[in-house]
Amino acid sequence: MPMSECAELVHIAVIGDCPVFRHGISQLIGTAPDIHLVAAVPSIESADGSLRGAEVVLMDLQQSAPRLAATVTKLRRKGHAVLVVSSSPQLDAVQVIQAGASGYLSRQVGGEELLAAIRAVGAGDGYVSAPASHLVGRSPRFTDREQEILCLLANGSKDHEIAAALGISKHTVQSHLDRIGEKTGSRRRPDLTRIAIENGLTS
CATH class of the missing domain: 1.10.10.10 (Winged helix-like DNA-binding domain superfamily/Winged helix DNA-binding domain)
Structure with a gap:
């Protein structure tokens, strides 16, 4: 869907424990003029004040579902909308959504869908990719x-x-x-x- 010329800039921070992931996401975000990367850090503990100013936090961490949910809750309390990327929808889609995540993406999605999800979450909407949507829909x-x-x-x-x-x-x-x-x-x-x-x- 084409973006409106008056669309607001989405400020996003990326938390990912894989350096290759952080680099790839940072490059992808750099191609979108309406999305501004505030920070890219390996963990919430290392973020310090670098998340300040980010409306959206995109998170891809190799953690158990309960730990992911706890991290989502912590970020939500700080006022961030959270978009979770994971390779295990069966394990954590339901828990992170119930913890307050605004979006959930399978790691298999393409770049365009990921950018669309960032825009949706930045606009206050939710986004769940197809591989996990049926799980969330039942919960x-x-x-x-x-x-x-x-x-x-x-x-x-x-x-x-x-x-x-x-x-x-x-x-x-x-x-x-x-x-x-x-x-x-x-x-x-x-x-x-x-x-x-x-x-x-x-x-």
Whole structure:
């Protein structure tokens, strides 16, 4: 999808324990005029203050799923949106999304998809690559209100229409959608519609 001329610059930091990965990602980001690399470091411990100013942190660490989830939580508390890259979707996709990661990518994705994921997360949306999306799609537990919102969204209702139907504000609807996005790894309406259908939430 072509970027708008007025698209905001996404500031990103890369945490990766493989030097080849950090170098390759840094070179790839250098080809995107709308993405600015703030720092590339081998670990969160070595980052010090170098992550300051990064809205997005892209992370590829050889850690167990619980440790990855703990690192995601730490970065989220510092105000960063987190995009995780991993070769083991079966092990950690669900845990890192539940820990608050905005996106999850298989290491097999191409450069264009990785840049698209960075842009999506930088814009406040979620992104989950295809190899892991079905795992994330099965995992969430939605509240009654979230189920109502997903049902209306899947039936084509816009945010203000959902608000009117449920007797709540548009802002409240968007807050619920943000939480749904955190659970599912995506805030995009097509993805949420698919998830609603898969979970039997359509009428």
